[in-house]
Structure formats: C-alpha cells, structure tokens
Amino acid sequence: MNPIPKRYESASVEPKWQQFWEDNGIYHFKQDDSRPVYSVDTPPPTVSGDLHLGHCYSYSHPDFYIRFQRMNGKNIFYPMGWDDNGLPTERLVEERMGISPEKVGPVAFIKAVNEMSQQLEKNYEWLWRRIGLSVDWRYTYTTIGDSARKVAQYSFIDLYKQGRVYRASSPTIWCPTCKTALAQAEVTDFQRETNFITIAFTLSDGQVLPISTTRPELLPACVAVFVNPTDKRHSHLIGKKAITPVFKKEVPILGDLKADPEKGTGIVMCCTFGDTTDIKWWREYKLPLISVIDHAGHLNEAGSFLSGMNIKEARKRIIEELTKSNLVLDKKVTSQTVSMHDRCDTPIEYIETKQWFIKVLDQKERLLKAGSQIKWHPPHMHARYEDWVKNLEWDWCISRQRYYGVPFPVWYCTKCDSVHLADISELPVDPRTSKPSKPCSCGSKDFTPETSLLDTWGTSSMSPQIAGRWLDEPALFKKVFPVSIRPQAHDIIRTWAFYTIVKSLYHENKVPWSDIAISGHGLSSEGHKVSKSRGNASDPKEMMEAYSADAVRYWASSSKLGEDSMISEEKIASGHKLVNKLWNVTSFSYQFLENYSSPTKTPALLPTDKWILSRLNQLIPEVTKDFEEYNHASAKNCIEEFFWDVFTDNYMEMVKTRLYDFADGSPERDSARFTLYTVLMTIIQLFAPIIPYVTEEIYQQVFKKNNTALSIHLSSWPRLQKELIDDNAEAIGDMLIEVATAVRRYKSEKKIPMGSPLETLKIAVTKDANAEILKKCLVDIKSVTRAKQINITIAKLDTALSVQGIS
C-alpha cells in the first residue's frame, strides 16, 4: 500500500533525477522568453589537475542562489566552460607524463596536452553533473576552442585599433623555468634564507668601497653604484667612479633617495636587472643595459667566465672567485623575500624582451570607479580589488613564449617590420600556418608570424563574451550582458576579476556584471588550501557515494560566502542525516497524503495547526531574504531548525492522534492533513536550492500530482501568506512546547519510556482565554504526552506545570 521505500537510496535516486533534469531540459535558458534574465559568468575551472572537494565547495555556492533565482521566475543563463588554454595545463602534462616541448617537440606536446585536457574535462563535467549544478549544458566552451580563440583574437584586434595594446621592448617579468614572460598578477612572494655578502668595490684611488648584495652573480651586469644623498657617510662619493671587483669595470656613483642607508653598508650596486628598483634607476638615469641572464636562466657571454652556468652555479663560482681574491668583507645569512612564478615556484628574473602589453596604468581611475559600480559580496572583498588597482606598476603583459594557447593574429613584414593584423573574417587564425591576405604597403609579401601566444587570462577575461557568444549570436549576448552575477574565489580577484573588468570596459564601456560573489576555499583538515596539484584532497566521488551529493552540498552551504571552510566529513555526515530525516518524514506523511488533493480553500484550522503555519510564514521571508543576500548558511540554519526542532520533534508528535485515529473527513483530521501537506511542501521548496535531489524525489512522490511544475526546481518559490501569521497562535504553540517539554523532562528523570501513559496532567495558566484555547488542543497535548486526563486550571501566577501519575 505504501509505495515509498523504507530507505532512501541516494546512489540510485540522485542519478535518476540527474537524468530526468537532463532529458527534460529543466535548466535550459529560454531565448524567446520575456521573463527577466539572470545570467551567470561561471568560472571555467582551470584544467590543471583533478577536481576535489574544495571545488565542490566553491561551485556549490553559486548553484544555491541560481536555483533560488530560478524558482523566483528568472530565466537563468548558466553556462559552463573549461579553461584549458595555457601554461597551467602545459605544466600538468609536463609533470604527469614527464614530457616537455623541448624533448618531444611542440607538435607531439600539443597533442598530449589536448588529449589530457579532454580527458580531464570529461571528469569535470561528470562531477559537476553529479554534484547537481543546474548548468545549461548546451552552453559550454573551452578556452582553447575555436570560438574562444576567435573572441580572444578579435579582442586583441579591437584593442589594437583602439590603441590600447602596444608592443615594446622593455624589462619584463620572466620565468626561466617556463621560459616565458609573465604578468604582475602571476607572481607570488616567498620567504627564504639567503647569503648577504659584502664585497669590495674600489674607488679609482684604490680606496675600498664595501657593497652588500644577495646576488653577486649579477656583478657583470653592474652599471652603477648608488648612495643616499642624505647619508653623510657616503654623500661625498656622488660623482666619483667605482670599480667593480673581479671584472674591473668602471661605473658611476650616483645619489638617489631610494638607496636605503639602513640596509647593508648603505651603498648599493645597480645591475640590469636584479629587482624593480634597478629598472627604475636604469630608466631614470639612462644607464646602459647589460643583459647577463638568458631566457633559460643561464649566464651568457656578458658573464665572462660565468658564462653557461645557471644562476646558482654562477653565484657559487663568483663567491669562490671573490673569496680567493680576499674581496669578501662580510658574509651573513639573511631572510629575503623573492618573487616567484605562481605556477612553478621559480624565482623570476627581469629580462629585457619584446612583448605585447595592454595599457592599464593610464586607466586606474576608471578601473577604480568600475569596481565601485559592482556590488561585492561580501563587501570587504572590494578592498582587495582596490588595493590591487592602486598598486599596479606594470601594464598587462599579454604575450607568452609557450606552446598551447591562442596565437596572436599578427604578422610582421620581414622587410619593414610593420605590424599586420588578421582580417576579422578569417578568425580564428594561426599566423604560423597562414599569411596575411594582402601584401605589405612597402610591397613585400614576406611575413614573419608572431610566435608568442596570448596569456591564458587574455582568453578567460573574455568569459562573458565567450559564453554569451558575443560575435556569433549578438542577440543572445545582448540578453545576457552585462551579466547578473560573477561567482569566483578570492585568490583570483587580481587576475580574473580585474582582467574581466578591464576587457569589458575597453570593449563595451560597461562593467561586466552587476554583482560579484566571492567564495572561499575548501581547506584540508590541517587548514591548508587544497589544490589540484598538491593532491591533499579527499575524493568527491567517494564522499558522494558514501553520503550523497546532497550531503556534500549541505556541508558547502554551512559556511558564509567569502569564508574558507575546513573539509569536514562530520558535516557531510550531518547532511546525510538531514536527507534521511526528510525521507522518514515523507514516508510518515505519505500514508496521510497519498490520496490528498490540495483543497481550493484553507479549511477551519485548529490552534496547533495555526501555530505551525504562522511559524512557517515567519520563516519564508527570512529564508527568502537570506538567499537574496547570498546568505545560504543562514538560510540553511533557519530551515533546518524549523524543520527538525519545530516541525518534526514537536508538531508531528502533536498531530499523530488526529492523523491516525480521527475519521476521514473530520475537521480535526482535515486541518491536520492540510497543514502537514502545506508545511512539508514548503520545507522541501525552501531546501531545494541546497539539496536538490532529495527534495525532487519527495516532490515527485508526494506533491507532483497536485502541481503543474514538472520539477520542484521549476516550481514557484513559497510566498508569504500574511493572513496566516498569528501571534496568538504562536503564543499557544509556545505553551504547547512548554507542556511537552515538562512532560518529557518528567519521564526522562523517572527514566521511563516516552510512550508510557500519564495518569493526570495538570496545567495552570494565567489567562482565561488561553485556557479556552488550550482546551481545543487537548487531543494534541494527549498525543505528545500520552496523558489520560488533563486538568486545566487558572492560576494567578504563571506557575509551573504539574505532572502526576504513571501507570
């Protein structure tokens, strides 16, 4: 008779609804639809390893508020992409397969990268579907794919025409391991111990000039010596010449306030280039350029006898040489901060190369203003963006000397070196395998392709344009741009958020999104950031098999936006318990609701039912507000507390008698069934954004027959019914709980079963009116207390209840 299975089997139920959503296009965006659009600038996961629970955490958050918006009648545009173009994916292939472009050649390498990213993307998609992201899978892209290439190349050409990109030979942040130029945003800091040695320069008269350095191997590139003009010890040296040790080169001694009298000896050598100060001095004082480090991090001919050595070897050798000649005056260990490439942890060098840049330094004001036009959630994340923009020192270097990525649509005339752009109609183009359609204005038909590739952020910064099919479907783009929401994690505010704002301002003169929601990271149990490459994550598949996808989402919903959260198997287990509890409530309710058809009007309600319905209607606006404000943790807590503490532990115990024992069609039973139906339906709707599977199963089993929505996720969000809010009923409810608690305490203290009957229960109340109402609740009080006899008396004081008798 009861077709509801006793146990909830998430392993079979979840894939069933996943398939159902897919087959019925539940999450499809409707282009020809007048409902307001809610569009999402989904983060395309970087294809750089396996996804872990940390990703499930941050990707679940947008799904909560997207599902909420969908139930509120929004036309949802929720695409998905994979960021597989560029260095991170290359590095993964190098690490996992032990191959490099140098060893196997670029063609075989690119093939390997392609194969690995396709495999990983399949895994990613499987996981996202399984965890229940309500993505419209018709709108997917990869950043290496043709349409993304086309958008990225178009963007470059557009910016070139606007004069916002330029190619320049200048000192560039360079990774000697990856052998490519980098942007400021790809550099991260690292503290380490290093030798700080003081070496003897000399003045032309032979007097010793002690200079401290951590990088003696750059000595051959020394072009000047600086002292602080306010430093009385050294200011008299300004204008004289210094002679470098070992290499015996004469360099000028200059005065500049950036020379710190407190550091080392107060005298500093300027090499091209040891750090950004060297670059500033080189520019300001028009010093000569001696490049001594090559692209692979070796010293070149300028290094004389150090030539051919890597930086470490050269440093060791020059120290030996200096020591031999008694030129080392002092040596100590010091703590130093070095800048490293964030993808490979190699200390970066500053090397003069020719690169493409996008101008950003001249637009700081505009970029700051754009940042304030966007609503940041949580608001303090805005400060990180502002800090970044204010502290920018470099234009955005967008060329990378790599293999797997989007090429520049650019050739250079071999004869006159002028720049030739591809024709828009030819995009995407690979300049290495094709030629410009027209000869150069100088008459030459000989062209050299640009062999660098675009920075991977150069493509992903166009995510709204790529996902919204900017070039191919302008009508679609117009509907979804500016995008409603950008979800992303806080570590890439300076990259992805920043670059997307840059591109959107330059191309559209608009901010890309009205809101940005910043998630934290899922942290390992030791409190460390889980990362794809470090492999310290538990496997989401295992967790979902053991506890269900809903349970994993439950954990994700339990902390606030922007906060990191420890991966907690205990919390996932709690999620599993909640799912199970919902199922048991359903299986109990089903026997009373199986043949229930929702009444056209609210029946006459008993006080207990009025109470729970009033509480329910207090809950609805609260939860609605929470979801509107991206406060899923609070929403979850409120619904859970109402469901578990108020509804199941109290209300349901009170109405059992009416449901089991009263005649079908009696007012008492009608009121209870109506209430049970309404409350349970509303609870699963409120829970639906967070735990979409079990709520769908319950909807389909119990409520679908009375509702038109094909899926709970297409049903309308519960509306507040003000007329059901009833302060008096709530006061009665509080009294009922008070009575139940007193009886439970009594039984618990006597260590007798909750089900054992009570002989007499005496309740004293202060108001006549309350006594009258309580009398209407006798059946419910009996249900929860098993009292045979209840005496209600009026007392002057609000005396405690008295519970008597056992049998």
Added chain:
RNA sequence: GGGCGGUUAGCUCAGUUGGUUAGAGCACCUGCUUUACACGCAGGGGGUCAGAGGUUCGAGUCCUCUACCGCCCACCA
C-alpha cells in the same frame, strides 16, 4: 611595513540594526525499541565571547589600543 578578515563550548562554526539566562552540529554523560526515523528520541554537563580600556541604563555586537592566526599587497642592495 600597508590593507582586509578572523579570534565565541573539546572540535567545526551561527550569532541580523547593541536588549531577558550567549546558540547549533559533532564529541561527552544519563536514559528510552514511543506504530516516520537508534542515520532516531528525551534529558544533561560544558563558554569570565583573545586581552585591556572606553561609550551606554545595557556590549559577543559600537569605539580605541594590544596580542595571536589567516589572506592580499609592498619590501627583494
């Protein structure tokens, strides 16, 4: 060195605009096979809300300072 967060029960975290006796889950203790659920139910123990000062009738909540933790940035001689 600058900025932004955080510091609440053994652990993980909620605590809206300052308002009774500071909450939850897990863990712990005592009981309970109550016709939805032992993946449960009832009862209980456990916190000078990081420290100090201030504003206020009233501060976990607002202000100031201090300490520690985390993140971002700067410093890279």
